[in-house]
Amino acid sequence: MKCRRSSGAMGPTVFRIVGRGELRPRYVPAFEGMTLATGDGQTAIVGPVIDQAHLHGLLNRIGDLGLELISGNPTLGPAASAEVG
Amino acid sequence: MVAPATRAPRRRPTERPTAELGRDLLATKLTPPRTSLRQVSRPRLFDLLNDGTEQLLTLVSAPAGTGKTTLLASWSSSRRPPGPVAWLSLDAGDNDAARFWAYVLAALCQSGAVPRDGALRRLAPQPGSKQSFLPLLVSGLAELSTPVVLVLDDLQDITDAAVLHGLELLLRHAPSQLRLVLATRFDPPLPMQRLRVSGRLAQVRAADLAFTVPEAADLLAESQGQPMLSEEDVALLQARTEGWAAGLRLAALSLEGQPDPHRFVTQFAGDDKSIADYLTGEVLDRQPEELRTFLLRTCIVDELTGDLADTLTGGRDGESMLAGLERANGFVVGVGSRRSAYRYHPLFAELLRYELRREAPDQVVGLHRRAAGWYAARGLVVHAIRHALMAEEWPYAADLMARHGPSLILRGDAVTLGDLVRWLPADLVQADPELALLGAADRIVRGDPDAAATYLPVAPQRAELLSEERRDRFALLLAIVNTALAWQLGDLDQVLVAGEQALALQSRVGTDGVDDDARAITLSTVGAAGLWAGQLDGAELHLREGLAVALRAGLLLQQFACLSQLALLYAVRGELDEAFRWGTNAVEVAAEQSWSSSMQAAPSYLALAWVYYYWDDLGEASRYADQAAASGAGWQPMTLGLAILRARLQQARGDLAGSLGTLATAHRDLTGWTPPRYLWRWLVLTEADLRSAAGQPQPTSAIRKHLEESGPLSGGEAVVLARLQLADGDPAAAAATLGPFLDGGGPAGFLMVPAEAWLVDAVASDALADHDAAATSLERALSLAEHGGLRRSFLDAGAPARSLLARYRQRVPTSWSYLDELLQASAEAARVTVAAPKLIEHLTEREHTVLRYLPSLMTYEEIASDLYVSLNTVKTHAYGIFRKLGVTGRREAVRSARELHLL
Numbered sequence: 001m002k003c004r005r006s007s008g009a010m011g012p013t014v015f016r017i018v019g020r021g022e023l024r025p026r027y028v029p030a031f032e033g034m035t036l037a038t039g040d041g042q043t044a045i046v047g048p049v050i051d052q053a054h055l056h057g058l059l060n061r062i063g064d065l066g067l068e069l070i071s072g073n074p075t076l077g078p079a080a081s082a083e084v085g
Numbered sequence: 086m087v088a089p090a091t092r093a094p095r096r097r098p099t100e101r102p103t104a105e106l107g108r109d110l111l112a113t114k115l116t117p118p119r120t121s122l123r124q125v126s127r128p129r130l131f132d133l134l135n136d137g138t139e140q141l142l143t144l145v146s147a148p149a150g151t152g153k154t155t156l157l158a159s160w161s162s163s164r165r166p167p168g169p170v171a172w173l174s175l176d177a178g179d180n181d182a183a184r185f186w187a188y189v190l191a192a193l194c195q196s197g198a199v200p201r202d203g204a205l206r207r208l209a210p211q212p213g214s215k216q217s218f219l220p221l222l223v224s225g226l227a228e229l230s231t232p233v234v235l236v237l238d239d240l241q242d243i244t245d246a247a248v249l250h251g252l253e254l255l256l257r258h259a260p261s262q263l264r265l266v267l268a269t270r271f272d273p274p275l276p277m278q279r280l281r282v283s284g285r286l287a288q289v290r291a292a293d294l295a296f297t298v299p300e301a302a303d304l305l306a307e308s309q310g311q312p313m314l315s316e317e318d319v320a321l322l323q324a325r326t327e328g329w330a331a332g333l334r335l336a337a338l339s340l341e342g343q344p345d346p347h348r349f350v351t352q353f354a355g356d357d358k359s360i361a362d363y364l365t366g367e368v369l370d371r372q373p374e375e376l377r378t379f380l381l382r383t384c385i386v387d388e389l390t391g392d393l394a395d396t397l398t399g400g401r402d403g404e405s406m407l408a409g410l411e412r413a414n415g416f417v418v419g420v421g422s423r424r425s426a427y428r429y430h431p432l433f434a435e436l437l438r439y440e441l442r443r444e445a446p447d448q449v450v451g452l453h454r455r456a457a458g459w460y461a462a463r464g465l466v467v468h469a470i471r472h473a474l475m476a477e478e479w480p481y482a483a484d485l486m487a488r489h490g491p492s493l494i495l496r497g498d499a500v501t502l503g504d505l506v507r508w509l510p511a512d513l514v515q516a517d518p519e520l521a522l523l524g525a526a527d528r529i530v531r532g533d534p535d536a537a538a539t540y541l542p543v544a545p546q547r548a549e550l551l552s553e554e555r556r557d558r559f560a561l562l563l564a565i566v567n568t569a570l571a572w573q574l575g576d577l578d579q580v581l582v583a584g585e586q587a588l589a590l591q592s593r594v595g596t597d598g599v600d601d602d603a604r605a606i607t608l609s610t611v612g613a614a615g616l617w618a619g620q621l622d623g624a625e626l627h628l629r630e631g632l633a634v635a636l637r638a639g640l641l642l643q644q645f646a647c648l649s650q651l652a653l654l655y656a657v658r659g660e661l662d663e664a665f666r667w668g669t670n671a672v673e674v675a676a677e678q679s680w681s682s683s684m685q686a687a688p689s690y691l692a693l694a695w696v697y698y699y700w701d702d703l704g705e706a707s708r709y710a711d712q713a714a715a716s717g718a719g720w721q722p723m724t725l726g727l728a729i730l731r732a733r734l735q736q737a738r739g740d741l742a743g744s745l746g747t748l749a750t751a752h753r754d755l756t757g758w759t760p761p762r763y764l765w766r767w768l769v770l771t772e773a774d775l776r777s778a779a780g781q782p783q784p785t786s787a788i789r790k791h792l793e794e795s796g797p798l799s800g801g802e803a804v805v806l807a808r809l810q811l812a813d814g815d816p817a818a819a820a821a822t823l824g825p826f827l828d829g830g831g832p833a834g835f836l837m838v839p840a841e842a843w844l845v846d847a848v849a850s851d852a853l854a855d856h857d858a859a860a861t862s863l864e865r866a867l868s869l870a871e872h873g874g875l876r877r878s879f880l881d882a883g884a885p886a887r888s889l890l891a892r893y894r895q896r897v898p899t900s901w902s903y904l905d906e907l908l909q910a911s912a913e914a915a916r917v918t919v920a921a922p923k924l925i926e927h928l929t930e931r932e933h934t935v936l937r938y939l940p941s942l943m944t945y946e947e948i949a950s951d952l953y954v955s956l957n958t959v960k961t962h963a964y965g966i967f968r969k970l971g972v973t974g975r976r977e978a979v980r981s982a983r984e985l986h987l988l
Contacts, residue, residue: 032278051291053146057272064274 012048013074017058019043019067030061043067046075113388113426114174115192117158117236119419125303127156130293134160137287138167138234138264142256142280145268147291150331150361150432153268156294157236167264168232171196174420175237176387178467180245180504186218189235193226194679198233205229207681219254221682227260240269249274256280295328304330305337313340318350325354331432335364339371365436379406380416381444384437385452386472388420389427396459397452450476461485466493467505474508483509487519487555490526490562502526518548519559526566537570561590565603568610575721577614577761584611588627601638605631609646613688616654617722619763619799619834625654642685645674649689656692659801659838661699661873668693687717694730699838701876701910703737710734721758725751729771737877741779741971742926748772762795767835770805777812778881780968781926785809799834800826800842807845811885816852819845827862840869841878847893848885860896863889867900870907879907887911926969928987935962936987940979 022038034047045062049055055072062069134157137143145153154174161170171192179185190208199205205225208218226233243249253275259265267273280286296304298316301323305314314322326332336353343349356363369377382397383389391404400406407427410416417427429437442449453476460469466489473482486505493502506514506523514520528537548559564587571579587607608631615624628647635643649671656664671689675681690713697706710730717723728751735744748771760768773788789806792798798806803826807819823846825831829839843866850859870879879886890908897904928936938948949959967973970981982988 029276029278030274032276052148053269053271053291056148056270057146057274060271061274 012050014047015049015055015058015072016075017045017062017072018070019045019062020070021067023065023067027065030065031058034058042070049074113420114176114188115172115195116420117161117170117172117238118154118174118428119158125296125300125307127300130156130289131160131163131165133287133289133293134266135165135167137289138232138266140287141259141261141263141265141285142277143264143266143287143289144272144277145266145289145294146270146272147289147294148270149435150329150430151291151294152330153289153294154238155330156289157238157266157268161234161236166234168234168262169196169198170234170236171198172236173238175239175242177242180243180248182245182247182251185243185245185248186222186251189237190222193233193235196233198229198231199225200230203228206679207676208679219251219258223255223258223260226263229262232262232264234264234266236266236268238268240267240273241271243273294330296323296326296330296333297328298323301326301328301333304333305340313346314350315347318347321350321354326360329360331430332360332364335361335368335433339364339367342371361432361436365433365440369437369440376406380437381441382448382452384429384434384441385449385475386456387428387434389417389429390425393456393459396455450478452476454478454481457481457485467502470505474505479509479513483513483517483520486523487558487562490519490523503528516550518551519555519562522559522562522566526569537566557590557593561587564590565607568607572610572614575758577618577722577764580614581611581618581620584614587611601634602640602643605635605638605640605643605647608634609643609650612647613650616650616657616688617726617764618761619767621654621658621834625651628654641678642680645671645678645680646685648674649685649687649692652692653688656695657835659836659841661696661838661875664692665696668696681712682716684717684720687713687720687723690716691723691726691730695836698730698733698737699873699875699877701737701880703734706730706734721755722760722764724754725760725764725768729767732771732775736775736778737881741775744775745772745779745926748775763799763834766792766795766802770802773809774805777809780971782809782812785813785815797832798822799832800829800837801834803831804837804842804845807842807849811845811848811852816849819849820853823849838875838878840866840873840875843869844878844882844886848882848889851889851893856896859889860893863893864897864900867897867903867907871900871903876907876910880911883911928966928969929962932962932966932969933987935959936966936978936982939963939966939975939982940988 020042022041023036023043025036028036031045031047034045037044037046045058049058059069059072134143145157147153160166161172171189173188173192175185175188179188190205193199193205194203203225205222208221208225243252252273255263256265256275277286298320302314302316302319305319305322322333322336326336336350339353340346340349353363353367369380372380379394379398379400383394383403385397386393389403389407391407394403394407395401404425407417411419411427416433417429420426420428428434453472457469457472457476457478460466460472466485470482470485470489473485476482482505486502490502502523503526506520509520514524525537548556548563551559564583567583568580568587571577571583584607588604588611591604591607608627612624612627612631615621615627618624628651632644632647632651635641635647648667652664652667652671655661655667668689671686672681672693675683675686675689680686690709694706694709694713697703697709710727713723714727717727728747732744732747732751735741735747748768751768752772759765769788769791773783773785776783785806788809792802792806803822807822810816810819810822823842826837827842827846843862847859847862847866850856850862870876879890887908890904890911894901894904934952935948938951943951945959945963946956949956952959963975963978966982967975967978970978970985972978972981979988
């Protein structure tokens, strides 16, 4: 995964971040602008990530909510295809 | 009698960190880092910031080394911001709401945006009153005449939920004057969607901060003194570093003295190592050995002075080295307004530390140990402990914590202490009773006294493991923790027990084990507890000694706390003149030091409220009562003391129903807390006194019995009891009750006002037809009252006092003018009471029904038959109505009921 320091010129990259444990919908506001999908004991957070500071902010939030991080990858697909498993 | 309070001496805050709320605020955190003269001008970013600060929030969010701080510092000192800039550099130590907001306030006040008399200068956040602080901050901001830019740098270090929640509230309620700039390495967990949608959020991100090719050319040329690279090379460098500021600066340093810059650039561009790794190696390898060693050895501390650098390197030229480093290549930046402290760029410091660990791992521990010793010798305890921990010098760290724990806890720095305790290996903490105790202290400060209380008994069991010297210190720490815990729980008796223990141990352990700070705070805490527990004489000694210790040690806040408590002590002892002098003095100090809404100010407000009450200036009295409520709310004894005062104020305004309601509420709110005995008795007696005034007396004998069962009667209590006995028509009992106290005998207790005692005695003697004794007592009462400006007691005594004054006028010739003044005031007060009828108690539904018949011409018999009830029932209801309306007949009842809109 190549994380550019400043990817503004190229537009946001869609990331798919998966954590262990299903997050209740009430936490959706913690991930402004992202889509949350749960299933199979996992939560996938999918959406456009504009830069490193944004990505680190998201990862911190996942940690704050006690979710164990499994993976985080840039994806090519649109944010809508957020099903898990 | 105590020595009169001339102006309490006080010290001006010195150059050192300002002591505010017992916390040392570091001035360096409130100043932007100095910007290098060789700063590249970047107008496009200034424009972004200018546009952003037209609105509420500007988020500068980008990784380390992207130039956030540098940009904001140079923008702050430009002429471009829309108002004065308040700067605050945050760090992990600010994860404590009280400390965080104290810094925010200090930054705002220092910015020049807050006028000398601005409300923000009187604010003081504190652990107990977080909820009430933010609305005050918001309203203080709203009254500013210019916008103010508040820059919070390094916000990523703030992880505490309470602080973040406070920021969220501030964002939600911020007035238009506030322009917030948050600089952070990653997006903060604050809801910003709403601001974004409403266009009140501007962002400066990594893509904006990235140097463009022309900017990169400027930067490289600036640091080289002359352009050395071709345009293509600059473009190559810019592309390889992606405009990353730190990367470009490191590249510039690497280029220094390169024989073939072009070759360097192409090599760098073709390398796949991380930029920082590659360039740090390049930069460090090119430095002379001496400088390289200096960099590696000094990088372990956050902030450097020449002296500290010498301690770490063993050299003697730290000062000039640092100045040279700042001038020559920007390895370090100067911080603060004085040119003596420096800091490595955070990213560079990280890389240096990594390099140090890789290259000389065996040195790391020794360097931290030296730093710890340097900080400890300068009293910078928290830094010392932190480095001792990093040196993994567990016993040394534990010893520092135990030695300075008491003052850290008492100064309100226990949150930090708790964080530090958690660094230690768990088994060590569990095995060491002192550290276990600090763990308990940490719980107390985090507002979890229950957890601490269950934790505490475990620690003493291990105390026998300690050496004799440490055992004493442990006992002292335990006593202090117990004192703080009891204070927080409002258990004043326990404060007295544990506090006296702490004081005794402090004398034994000696100055080595405890500093003046801890002693002054213990004295003022124990003094305050004694005051509220009604042990006024002992409390006075403690508070006076506390004042002396604080004075000697230059502890402003502790001086102020003692001053304020002493004012209240004299007020509740009935020494109104003294109370006024100390109280006024305390209020002046508070205004000067911006402590007006601090918890420590509350006692002086309550004292002044009582003074004005007795002087019959009810407006001023209410104003001070409100101030006492605003600053002291939430601590139960103060809440109860205030309720008693408010009830008396309502009584003075003729609102007896209201005053009984106030006390009933105070009673109800006591759940889960037992007031100390004399405070409880004060409440009970005030309630009885008010009921008697409202015409619903309780049996006095029962009250007296209840009092005597729980301890000897005090003077203040005897006065109220005698008044009740008079109302019962038993003047002989009243005179007997008062007798022992009239000449200042017996315990004084709460609110023993001598003039009041003599007045009650005069009324009793008169009723007993002992006219000589009545005249003598009245004369004593009048002369004392005139001397102290006391009026209220005469007015409250109502018609009997009026009649007494009128009938004895001829026998007390020395006091005519004051007597006439009182007579007139009393008559006016009586008119006011008649003019504004009050409902003493709510009417029942049946009474309401009967009330509706009263204006009619129907007799009670006719009403009874109309309602299908007996005549007696109607009469009972009618008399109930009369009593509750405070009237004696049907016609008066109708008039009062109409005025109260009951009809």
